[in-house]
Amino acid sequence: MAGRTAPLRLGALLAAALGMASPVLAQPAPKDLPGRIEVLPVRSTTPSGTEFLRGVRGAEASLAGELRLPPGPATNRVPAVVLVHGSGGISGSTDLWARQLNEAGIAAFILDSFAGRGITSTVTDQDLLNSLAMMVDAYRALDLLAAHPRIRADRIAVMGFSKGAVAAVYSASTRFRGLYGDPQNRFAAHIGLYTPCNVGYEGDAQVAAVPIRLHHGVVDDYVPIAPCRDYVERLRAAGADATLTEYPNGQHSFDNPMAPALVDVPSAQSTRNCRMQEGQSGVINLAGTNEQFVQKTSACVAIGAHTGHDPTDAAAVRANVQAFLKEALFR
Template identity: 60%
Template structure:
């Protein structure tokens, strides 16, 4: 087995550069990621040890890769790992960039949070992303200074807000993400000091027809970030639904039991509590009248193609320079 593993490593390193433009990986590795499970309040307070958990992640290195390659951590949404992150991993590998598909659910015994988001707070997935960053930074085939993070919906909270200096100081450790990318990001919670971010660029992509996660709060958040001097950009796609980049999805799918906070505007209160910004009262996913049930998703090939081109172009500038 050791001889076989060594041979595979040698083949993946020695592959000719002409073969680099392939959507198929040159090498696949499965890694354990040690993390913790925290509630939202515990995460924001920063004073709880949490429950230890071991998660999994799949590292895909591109064909013909040099000895060290940049990598993007992919953080899935409420439905778990689907064809979306898999397709993005192929796109990244074809561009000569590694992909690490992080599974935040299976190690916790979760299949989906679509109908019950309280199973795992989105902020807890940020801790998972930081721990994946540390694991990758120690990998002999990965460039520690060229690791980006890209999240989808629930996972985009981890990818976008991990740029905040406050959260990095509390949970990030010695390494930093080189870029932050969020697709259909829930931006409707204003956290304390969330406009104070590190130097890494932030890019958001969102459909204007999204009735699962509204684009409106992201416009406001991006405006606040720009005012604070951050390198941030929001790209909007018209007539585009939530999860528009999932190639196995029909153009429009109804999810009647999906919990949606598209009408909620929330803010962090004392002691890590989340308040309804309209009423100032403590927010509850189960009882707050702003929470809706029912939403749509749907694949949009044109928006997907545009987003892929934009993300790859952006990452080439940041990770391959």
């Protein structure tokens, strides 16, 4: 014990000798702490994009997620949000979202789609894991939470970021839910931040009768906003409760306070110049052609993009999402 406290005593003596205040370890405020943390296994599968669209399950995958329950009695059942990370994996921004959800009385389930598959990042190689496979993970997380004694099964939302936003937004599809979801469970709301909307899937405007909310930065050159404007217009024309909120200064990942205002990502794969459409047998073609899209060789794929934090837009998106979830999950 003495050996552990000696450095602290030495630090205090040194501070006193120099006329400085003694060092004190900062203590987090109680509101910043979850009531309980559980790390839960998630059994999923890993289909390729074509396999997913054909309804093929793919190889089994053993994943995990961290459930953070808000403070409160152990008998309380609370709403929950499944957080689906992007190409860079789980970040400090994900942690901040989870903390803010807990403060609002909502459980957060931080789903890890990478570690169990031996992946660290897909930024430079998106073929390491198809975005659609992460939708299977999201459905399995939904099933897991729906059976949890502390979670309200009818008040589980899903929120995704970039690559993970494909899972969060398109899991509202009645077709995809029919292929991979449990008919007993469905998400109560779908939220996507800077969602890749540039692939048109068969029947993707036919969605569950639940709200879909997209949030996107106007100046995003990694995942551009224009395809999401088109997709939300198609959803609304089909009768869906869908909106797109635009943030004028938002770069990609503009909600991440750990990032500077502008970050060059020179090796990032970006499909900002690509428009794609599902063809026969689940093959993704360049829109208006029979030419198959290939991540590593299609001419429309760009290398290099930017991310960056904008404090004003970040505060706005967090306030907008929090207000929406209070309405959607506590009604």
